Amino acid sequence: MPKNCNFIEKLREVGLRPTKQRVEMCEVLYNREKTFHFTINDLVKLLSEKMNQKISLATVYNTVHAFEKKGYLKEISIDSHKSYFDTNTSAHHHFFDEDTHELIDCDESDIDKINIRKKITGKKINSVEVLVRVASDNQTQK
């Protein structure tokens, strides 16, 4: 994660116009140390803080979906009531903290390879993902 990636070039490469809104979104999404997990609301908040002018909600939705289509973002299902997105687009497992509603990525070494015995005829496996729900262990809490 270099400090100042050339997002303009990156956007051009996949055929998206490097408009200021898209470059701004790239900065917010990818100019960080770790994977970023967010809801549209999180993102809107961060963008409004960062930018001088306001950004339209429709643009945030459109751009997130454009990024998703181009493989820059992945949608994650942990809560049927909210859409979460992930800047880590590879197949990977998650911990979900039920206290803070935060997602945490697992890497290869965190969970042993999943062995699936069941076959469904005529169907191929597209992905295998594990969700580990965690919560505070503290008795006094909650």
Added chain:
Amino acid sequence: MPKNCNFIEKLREVGLRPTKQRVEMCEVLYNREKTFHFTINDLVKLLSEKMNQKISLATVYNTVHAFEKKGYLKEISIDSHKSYFDTNTSAHHHFFDEDTHELIDCDESDIDKINIRKKITGKKINSVEVLVRVASDNQTQK
């Protein structure tokens, strides 16, 4: 799954009034061979077919959530755009057919026990669930 379980008694046991709507819902949900996975829409459709009078949408939502709170139903997250519910309330894994949007339960023997190496300090694991997304293997199809 007996043919005509005494749902009235079952409802009383957990402190729910055995109103005709709830008994009717029990029949639709639990009077079947296999686990039932459904969306609110699926359920409304089935109930309207089965019942002579119409049932209010609010009642379906209220009753599903009452059942959920009592541990009769479990909400499943596979698609952030829709709520799925499951009559199998135990911890279990799923296959999700991306062609038909159907959920299929796994049993113990289908997936080897998941070994989690990562520990998060101060947090305990509440559940570990695997989602296997499958789709048609047929080249000609889609």
Added chain:
DNA sequence: TCAACAGTTTAGAATTATTATAATGTAGTT
């Protein structure tokens, strides 16, 4: 048996998240 009460259902309004629309603005090209 039946009135009284608490809990339940209901239709419709309200809220929330998301998508569609159509006018205006802008990046890239000449």
Added chain:
DNA sequence: AACTACATTATAATAATTCTAAACTGTTGA
């Protein structure tokens, strides 16, 4: 600078879910 295709915007529309308050019903105990 001007042209054009694509993007952004405000706003309207849609869809899922929840709220509200009035009408209704299962239960209880007189």
